[in-house]
Amino acid sequence: MKHLDDRVSDLVDDRLDHEERDRALAHVAGCAHCREAVDMERYAKGVLTSLPDITPPAGLTSTLIGLAEPGGLLPPDDHPSDAAVEVAPWGPSRSTRPDHLGVGTGRRPGMQRSHQPSRPKFIDRHRRGVRVAASGMVSTGALLVLLASLGAPSTNGRDQTPASVVPPMEEFTMEHARSTGGLPFAEPASIIVPALRSVDDGTSGVGTASPGAELPGTPGLGPAGLGWSTTVDGTSLTGDGP
Amino acid sequence: MNQLCRDRLGDRRTIRPRGSLGLLAAPMLLGALILLLPPATAAAGPDNLAGTDDQRAVELLARSAAAPQQTSYHGTQYVSAWSVLAKTGASKSAVVQVRHQAGGATEIGLQNTQTSILQGRDGTTWLADGGGPIDLLIDTYDVRMAGEGQVAGRAADVVEAVRADGSIAARLWLDRQTSLSLRREAYTHDGHLLSASAFVEISLAAVPPCCLRSGMQAIGAPAPTHDQAVLRWDDIERLRDQGYHCMEELADGFVLYEARQLGDAVQLSYSDGVMSISVFEQPGRLDPGHLEGYVVSEVGDGFVYASPGPPARFTWSSQGRVITVVADAPLEMVDGILAALPPDGPEPEEDNGVISRIGRGAQKVGTWLNPFN
Known part of the structure; x- marks a missing residue:
C-alpha cells in the first residue's frame, strides 16, 4: 500500500469508512513514515483543540460580515461547524451530496458512508485520465485532418487560380x-x-x-x-x- | 506610374528601326501644315482666362459638334499621332480619304479603299452627365477664340481649349461657313503634340449613295439597331458586384461616357472632350508570355507592360482582373489609373506542406465564421 499522504487527515478526523480505516491503520502499523505523519497530525489537532476560546470583539465580527456582503449583513450560519468539516471529494465514486456529509444531521459523515462499495480509486482516476487524453488526442487529430483537407489546393471554381489571360x-x-x-x-x-x-x-x-x-x-x-x-x-x- | 517608371518607359526602346530618306513626303506635308501657325507651348496659354469661357468660342464649338448632322463632305485628311510615352518619339501618320453623309456615319478610306466606318454617336450610349462631348470639353477646359486661319483653302476660326494651368490642351480650326472641324491639334501639359489632323482638301458636296463603298445610311435612313453590348448604369452596378471595378471617372475631368461588354471583358471609355482613354477589364491574371515587344516596367510590387503606340497600350494584373489601357491622353492619366488599380505583386507559390494546408484551412474556417465577411 502506498503512503497515506492526504488521507492522514481523514484518518485523524475519522472520515474514512470502515474498510479504508482498517487498511489505513494496518499500513500505519507497518509504516514509520505514515505513523509519524499521523502522530504529528493528532498532536496538532490536540494542540488546536486545547487552545482556550477567544471571544472576538463584536465590532470585528460585524465589520467582517459587512465587508463580505456590501449589500447587507449575511444571514447567520446555523451550522458553522458542519460546514467546516466538509472536504472536497476525491474519487469518482464519492458523492458530494450534503446528506452524505451528514450536514444537518448531527452525525459524523464517515458513519453515513460506511457501507459504500469500495473501488480502487487510483485506477479509476488513471483510467479517466487516459480516456480524457485519448479523446483529446483523437479530437485534435480529427480537427487537424479537417483543416488540412479544407486547406488543400482547391479544385472547385470559386477557389481556382485565376485564369491566365492574354488581352487581345x-x-x-x-x-x-x-x-x-x-x-x-x-x-x-x-x-x-x-x-x-x-x-x-x-x-x-x-x-x-x-x-x-x-x-x-x-x-x-x-x-x-x-x-x-x-x-x-x-x-x-x-x-x-x- | 511614377516619374521613375515614366522615365523607364520612355528610355527603354525595344527596337530602333531606320527608314528610307526618300519616303519623307508625308511627314513633310504634316510639318508644312503645322507651320501655318506658330507651335503651341505651355507658355502660350496665360492663366488669366482660367474659369472663364469665351461665349463665342462656346457657340462655335456647339455648332461644330452639330455640323456633321447637317453637312455632307468628302476630302483628304492628313492624320498624325504621337505616343503618350513622349521619350519614345513614336508616332503614326496616315493620309486618309474621308466621306461623310449628313446625319450618317463617316467612312474612312485609305487610298480609295474603304477601310472603316465610324458611326456617329446617337446619344443612346452616353453615360456622362450633360448633353454630350461638347459639355465634357467646356466643363474641363476654358475655351477661347485664338484668331483666324486657312485650312484647305477655307477660312477658319481658331478655338483653343486651355487647361487650368494655362497650357493649351487643344487647338481647333472650325470652318467659318459650316463650323466643321477642319484641323485639330492636341498637346500635352508641356506643349508636346499628342495628335494632329488637317484636311488637305475638302468638298462640301454630298456624296451620291452610289459612290459610297460602304453603302452607309443616308439622311432619313433608320437608326442603327440597338447595340446589345452597350452597358447602362444598372449593368455597371451589377458588374461591380461581380468584382469589376468600373471607375466612374479618372483624374483631370476624364469621365466615363460609354461602357460596353465584349465577351468577358468590359470596355470603359473615358474622355475630357478632347482626349480619350479606354480601360478594359477582364477576369483573370495577365499572361505576359505572349506580349512580345512590350516594355516591362516595375510599378510598386508588380509589373506593367507597355507598348508606345500610338495609341499607347498598357496592361497589368490588379485585384483579380487584367487591366488594359489604350490611351490617347497624357501619361498622367495612366498614372491615375495605376494608383487606383495598382499592379499585383508576383503570385506566391502555393505551399502544399501539411502545416500550410492546416493554416489555410483555419483561415478558411475563420472567413466562414466572420460575420462581417
Whole structure:
C-alpha cells in the first residue's frame, strides 16, 4: 500500500469508512513514515483543540460580515461547524451530496458512508485520465485532418487560380478607336487605327511593308501602302506605294 | 506610374528601326501644315482666362459638334499621332480619304479603299452627365477664340481649349461657313503634340449613295439597331458586384461616357472632350508570355507592360482582373489609373506542406465564421 499522504487527515478526523480505516491503520502499523505523519497530525489537532476560546470583539465580527456582503449583513450560519468539516471529494465514486456529509444531521459523515462499495480509486482516476487524453488526442487529430483537407489546393471554381489571360490588344485598340470615333473633337488616332488595321488585313492590296519596319507591339503597322508612315526617334518609315 | 517608371518607359526602346530618306513626303506635308501657325507651348496659354469661357468660342464649338448632322463632305485628311510615352518619339501618320453623309456615319478610306466606318454617336450610349462631348470639353477646359486661319483653302476660326494651368490642351480650326472641324491639334501639359489632323482638301458636296463603298445610311435612313453590348448604369452596378471595378471617372475631368461588354471583358471609355482613354477589364491574371515587344516596367510590387503606340497600350494584373489601357491622353492619366488599380505583386507559390494546408484551412474556417465577411 502506498503512503497515506492526504488521507492522514481523514484518518485523524475519522472520515474514512470502515474498510479504508482498517487498511489505513494496518499500513500505519507497518509504516514509520505514515505513523509519524499521523502522530504529528493528532498532536496538532490536540494542540488546536486545547487552545482556550477567544471571544472576538463584536465590532470585528460585524465589520467582517459587512465587508463580505456590501449589500447587507449575511444571514447567520446555523451550522458553522458542519460546514467546516466538509472536504472536497476525491474519487469518482464519492458523492458530494450534503446528506452524505451528514450536514444537518448531527452525525459524523464517515458513519453515513460506511457501507459504500469500495473501488480502487487510483485506477479509476488513471483510467479517466487516459480516456480524457485519448479523446483529446483523437479530437485534435480529427480537427487537424479537417483543416488540412479544407486547406488543400482547391479544385472547385470559386477557389481556382485565376485564369491566365492574354488581352487581345489589337481588338481592344480597334474598340478604342470605335468608341472615340463618335466624339466630335476626339483625337485623330481613332481614324488611323482602323485605316491601318484594314491594310494589315490585306483587304486594300496597296503594298507590303519593308522588312524591319514594324514597331514591336504594333503589328498593325507592318504592311503598308502609300500614305502611311511610322516614326521612331524622328526617323520616318514609310511603306512602298503601289 | 511614377516619374521613375515614366522615365523607364520612355528610355527603354525595344527596337530602333531606320527608314528610307526618300519616303519623307508625308511627314513633310504634316510639318508644312503645322507651320501655318506658330507651335503651341505651355507658355502660350496665360492663366488669366482660367474659369472663364469665351461665349463665342462656346457657340462655335456647339455648332461644330452639330455640323456633321447637317453637312455632307468628302476630302483628304492628313492624320498624325504621337505616343503618350513622349521619350519614345513614336508616332503614326496616315493620309486618309474621308466621306461623310449628313446625319450618317463617316467612312474612312485609305487610298480609295474603304477601310472603316465610324458611326456617329446617337446619344443612346452616353453615360456622362450633360448633353454630350461638347459639355465634357467646356466643363474641363476654358475655351477661347485664338484668331483666324486657312485650312484647305477655307477660312477658319481658331478655338483653343486651355487647361487650368494655362497650357493649351487643344487647338481647333472650325470652318467659318459650316463650323466643321477642319484641323485639330492636341498637346500635352508641356506643349508636346499628342495628335494632329488637317484636311488637305475638302468638298462640301454630298456624296451620291452610289459612290459610297460602304453603302452607309443616308439622311432619313433608320437608326442603327440597338447595340446589345452597350452597358447602362444598372449593368455597371451589377458588374461591380461581380468584382469589376468600373471607375466612374479618372483624374483631370476624364469621365466615363460609354461602357460596353465584349465577351468577358468590359470596355470603359473615358474622355475630357478632347482626349480619350479606354480601360478594359477582364477576369483573370495577365499572361505576359505572349506580349512580345512590350516594355516591362516595375510599378510598386508588380509589373506593367507597355507598348508606345500610338495609341499607347498598357496592361497589368490588379485585384483579380487584367487591366488594359489604350490611351490617347497624357501619361498622367495612366498614372491615375495605376494608383487606383495598382499592379499585383508576383503570385506566391502555393505551399502544399501539411502545416500550410492546416493554416489555410483555419483561415478558411475563420472567413466562414466572420460575420462581417
